[in-house]
Each structure stands twice: as C-alpha cells, then as structure tokens.
Amino acid sequence: MTTARPTIGTTIPPHSASPASTAVETDAEAWGGTERNAFVVVSNRLPVDRVVAEDGTASWKTSPGGLVTALEPVMRANEGAWVGWPGVADEEVAPFVDNGVQIVPVALSAQELEDYYEGFSNDTLWPLYHDVIAPPTYHREWWDAYVRVNQRFAQAAAAVTEHNGVVWVQDYQLQLVPKMLRELRPDMTIGFFNHIPFPPYGIFAQLPWRRQIVEGLLGADVIGFQRQGDAGSFLRAVRRLLGYDTRSTVVEVPVEEEAVSGTRRVNRSRRGASVRPVVARHFPISIDSASFEAMARTPEIQERAAEIRAELGNPATIMLGVDRLDYTKGIGHRLKAFGELLADGRLTSEEAVLVQVASPSRERVDTYRQLRDDIELQVGRINGDYSTLGHPAISYLHHGYPREEMVALYLAADVMLVTALRDGMNLVAKEYVASRFDNDGVLVLSEFAGAADELKQAVQVNPHDISGLKDAMEASARMPRVERTRRMRALRRRVIENDVTRWSESFLAALAEHAAGQQLSVRPAARGPEAPHGQEAEHRDDAAHGEAAEFERGATDERQLDGGAR
Structure with a gap:
C-alpha cells in the first residue's frame, strides 16, 4: 500500500x-x-x-x-x-x-x-x-x-x-x-x-x-x-x-x-x-537466504517439488539451469555438454532430464533474438535425437515464473548448473543453496562467476572446456549422498552467514569509516537473532535483484520497452 x-x-x-x-x-x-x-x-x-x-x-x-x-x-x-x-x-x-x-x-x-x-x-x-x-x-x-x-x-x-x-x-x-x-x-x-x-x-x-x-x-x-x-x-x-x-x-x-x-x-x-x-x-x-529457506520449508513448496519430479517422469537425476536468456550465461555450452553426454551413452533421457528456464531478455536487440533462435534450435535437435516417448531429454521454458515455482524447482533439482561465461556474482547459485535445507543437491559452478570465490565446495568448472564440463555433470549426477551432504552443508554455512544484510552492513561500515571525523547520519541495520524460518520479507531491486525475483517479474521490463510503456 x-x-x-x-x-x-x-x-x-x-x-x-x-x-x-x-x-x-x-x-x-x-x-x-x-x-x-x-x-x-x-x-x-x-x-x-x-x-x-x-x-x-x-x-x-x-x-x-x-x-x-x-x-x-x-x-x-x-x-x-x-x-x-x-x-x-x-x-x-x-x-x-x-x-x-x-x-x-x-x-x-x-x-x-x-x-x-x-x-x-x-x-x-x-x-x-x-x-x-x-x-x-x-x-x-x-x-x-x-x-x-x-x-x-x-x-x-x-x-x-x-x-x-x-x-x-x-x-x-x-x-x-x-x-x-x-x-x-x-x-x-x-x-x-x-x-x-x-x-x-x-x-x-x-x-x-x-x-x-x-x-x-x-x-x-x-x-x-x-x-x-x-x-x-x-x-x-x-x-x-x-x-x-x-x-x-x-x-x-x-x-x-x-x-x-x-x-x-x-x-x-x-x-x-x-x-x-x-x-x-x-x-x-x-541474497536474503532466510526467506528462500523459509519458503522451501513450507509444505506447499515441498508438495510442488514432488509434483515437478512426477511431471518429469521421476527421473533419477534432474539437472536445472535458471538464467536470463543472455549470451553471458553459457546456456549453449551447457546444452552442448548435455547433448554429448546423451550421445556418448554416459547418460540417457530415461535417467536424466535437463530443465532449462530461460527468461526472456532484451528481445528488441538483434543479438538476443539470434541467441534465442540458436538456443531453441539446439534444444530441438537434442530432443529430436535423444528423447523417448514420455521422456523428453530437455524441458525448455522460455518465460518467467513466480518465486514460489522457482524455489520448488530448486528443491526438485538434483544438480544445479551455473555455467556463466562471465558473471559479476550469479545469485542463482546462492538461491539454490539457500533453498536446500535438506542438505542435498549438487552445485556445478563456473569459475568465471563471482560466486565461485565464495562457494569453494561447489563442483567448479571452466564452461569453455566441454569435456571437463561433461565430466563434472556426470560426476554430479552420480555423486554419493554422503558427499552431496558434506558439500551442501559447507555451502549453506557460507550463504547463510554472508547474506545480503551483511553485505549492506559491510559497505555502509566502509562508508562510515571513510567519513571518519564527521558523523555519518545513516545507521546500519541492526542484526538481531536469526530470523525464524517462517519470517519472510518482500524485497526487490533492479540493479542487484536475486534471480528468482527476476523470473517472477519475467519479461515485464522487455514488454514495457517493446510497447513504449517502459
């Protein structure tokens, strides 16, 4: 209001x-x-x-x-x-x-x-x-x-x-x-x-x-x-x-x-x-890690995660990519690696499915229109070659989703693929980790994403090395539960301790220190006890939005621009 x-x-x-x-x-x-x-x-x-x-x-x-x-x-x-x-x-x-x-x-x-x-x-x-x-x-x-x-x-x-x-x-x-x-x-x-x-x-x-x-x-x-x-x-x-x-x-x-x-x-x-x-x-x-965990813990989200697995045919492994449709995200590299794993027989469409959410982005720009054509052609070829009746190799989704659906996808996915060619941070990686309160799931993370500096327990990859990326994807799909848990617990400690509030506090503290000798009027937010799992704040920004927020908004920005209303 x-x-x-x-x-x-x-x-x-x-x-x-x-x-x-x-x-x-x-x-x-x-x-x-x-x-x-x-x-x-x-x-x-x-x-x-x-x-x-x-x-x-x-x-x-x-x-x-x-x-x-x-x-x-x-x-x-x-x-x-x-x-x-x-x-x-x-x-x-x-x-x-x-x-x-x-x-x-x-x-x-x-x-x-x-x-x-x-x-x-x-x-x-x-x-x-x-x-x-x-x-x-x-x-x-x-x-x-x-x-x-x-x-x-x-x-x-x-x-x-x-x-x-x-x-x-x-x-x-x-x-x-x-x-x-x-x-x-x-x-x-x-x-x-x-x-x-x-x-x-x-x-x-x-x-x-x-x-x-x-x-x-x-x-x-x-x-x-x-x-x-x-x-x-x-x-x-x-x-x-x-x-x-x-x-x-x-x-x-x-x-x-x-x-x-x-x-x-x-x-x-x-x-x-x-x-x-x-x-x-x-x-x-x-990110606001507490809000993602709180949402993932709700019965509705857990039920939806189970429904997603059932809708996909209850495969042994669900791999997930969540990106804006942008040339920096390495979507094509990811698809190529997955397609070759199927071609080599190292994975089959009955045991593994790739869900690729590609939110529309800047579709008035020729480069982005061409990228969409290339990605969708690649998806079509892989599905045509390797899908079986009732078991599509790739489930490709070119639209936005509400945050609840994104968190359910995070909870349903066994392997999260973040294969950016260059990224300032990539908050999808942190959102996935924050949502996995069950200490399960594997994060495959590009070394060219800023998140790689912090999330050392992820399976880190060079997305340009397709052979190495294939090895990482297969190893993640077959990783024992004890190893998945060990890695995810370490990742979650990092993401929960270093949330977006701590980030803002550290920046404002640097401003206050820099203004030594002159009273800085802004008071940083007080960090009280850890928020209960049921507490969730509504939040957003366009410059540093979490990716789930971005997919909730979907292609709104692009539609507004296309219609002259932005």
Missing part, C-alpha cells in the same frame, strides 16, 4: 539535462517537495512496479529483490529515499511513499531509454564489461544520452538529500553520477556499487569514453565491486588513464587548492599535494 507524502504535490520535471540548469534542478521543490533525506539510494529502476487493475486504476507494488530487504531498515530509520526510473516511458510520475520510503521517480522518454538504456548501457557497456563475449557498439549519440540521463539522476538525488547525507549509487547504468553529485553537493558522502564485472584494462581501454567513466566513479568515497579482481582492474585503469597514486585499495584523487575548504576529508599525499582518498575494493553481494 502506497501513500502520498503531504508535502509532495507536483510532478517530476521530465527533461532537465543541462548542467547550466543545476541551480533549479537540485532544488527540492523542483523534484516534488521540500523534504530531504539522510540516506538516498539511486538505481536505474525503482523498487516498485506499477500494477493496473481490471478497472484501469493504477497502483504501485513493492517488488521482490535482495537490496530492498537489506536497506529497508536503514531507509526507514533515516526516512530514506529511493531515486530511479518508474518503468514508464514518456510519463511524469509524482513522488510518493511506499512502506515508509520516499519514492522519487525520474522521468525518461522512450528515445532516452533507447539510447541510454538499450543502447549505451546494454549494447556498449554490458558486452564490454563481460569480456566482449559479444562485440560492443559505440555510438556518440548513445554516449550523449548516457551523460544527460546520469545528470538527471544526480540532480534528483542532490535535491532530496539532506546536508551531510549519504547517497548510495547502484550499477553500471549510472557510473557518471558520483562525480556529478560531488560537483553539485560536496557535503555528501557518496558510495557506488558495481553489480557486474569490471573488465581488465586491455578490454576497458577500447571504450572511447574510458577516462570519463573512471573520473565519474572517482566522485564516490567508496566504490564497491563483486570480486577482488574487478577492484584490481579498476585500480589499474586509474593508474593508466589518470596517473593517480594508489595505496592498496585507496586512490589518492588530487584536489585543487582552492577547492580544499569545500571538500570533505582532504589528506596530504607523499608529494605533499592535497588529495581526497577514495576506497575501491570488493564487497561480494548475496
């Missing part, structure tokens, strides 16, 4: 991109009200979805996602705000309050979404940051739109943040926002978290606007990455492009002498120059 905040009565100004208008755009009145907040989160998407009833009336529903769960106590305690695009193009949406959090929508036109989001974010940065598995596209018009939209997000955040407040910017769509915020509001503490990989310098250097991106990120006080290697790649880019000194995980950003008095926490470098320290290190994200 959402309620309007009494002081908010006007709509968001839709197209205020030029820095020359900053004096107006950073005024709170221009962004729908006079209230300012101690803690502000900025992400491409808001943590709410618009729901239209049969009678045509619209309302807003908080959507599931781990980041909201982690930050909700902090935001409520500090009257926090969330700045982001509401999922509706060419429409101004007035700010409102959802569950005690001020929602500040940023309006975007359909053309801006095409250039900034579909273009620069997803056809330039996404493939570049994922090791150019697909070739990036570079268009100056897309870059110009990226700058304009980032400026608008920065102006909105500056307008609703109180003096000495904290702003936490999320993900690769908004990498220019930290510097823009620092120029608008040098009093603030600014954090940034990159949810996807950061590429090695040899790849990153291809980007024509590489310097602007690095300078944009260095506007933050703390920059978070998923893996230690990602942080190292960023630090190398800083040294190569800007020549700044780095000490361990700290970048010394030069400060002009005339700006020293207005800059928070200025130090002296080894050369005696004024510098602003910026921390860049890894903070591996996680």
